[in-house]
Amino acid sequence: GAVVSQHPSWVICKSGTSVKIECRSLDFQATTMFWYRQFPKQSLMLMATSNEGSKATYEQGVEKDKFLINHASLTLSTLTVTSAHPEDSSFYICSASRPLGSGRAFSTDTQYFGPGTRLTVL
């Protein structure tokens, strides 16, 4: 259980075009979904947090008008990179948060990650 998929796995586009990346939790309903970005030889950086039916919360320095996030259901979130430029080329990874469950003194949701999407903007 706890499988998260992303589509596409890689995409090449021309500068100025928009690219949509889908993130799906396949076997559970996610309370929250997250979008990360990873540049070569660097660690993952959180871009935004989204909950179904509400606006995403963006991290400082991430342009919300450039990286549009739609969280239409408990199993689907999309990230649209608008007017992409070469500096947006990166590895984009989503995660979906699955509740730990009841019966513990402390509870926390566990994030499960998708396989990532490699975006190259020419």
Next chain:
Amino acid sequence: DAKTTQPPSMDCAEGRAANLPCNHSTISGNEYVYWYRQIHSQGPQYIIHGLKNNETNEMASLIITEDRKSSTLILPHATLRDTAVYYCIAYNSGGSNYKLTFGKGTLLTVNP
């Protein structure tokens, strides 16, 4: 935020146990110790997490010291496919540190 400290790299022989240490001396009472790993060009993979007690699953064991200031991830019989960057993160989705913050992790290289 509870910051974690890990060695930048470790080597392990195939078939041997890999013991990956992590220091988290400022961890708060409601933060779990999470371990993820990232194989090159893939998304991070959840391994295990724990709060106070030692935990074991099909992938690994997690040993947490009694004072919770450090922990060790144990891969009992490392294989070449276990070569990856391993991240130790102190986290609680409902706490003040509700974001998964990835540091640089430990690059584990399993050698034949």
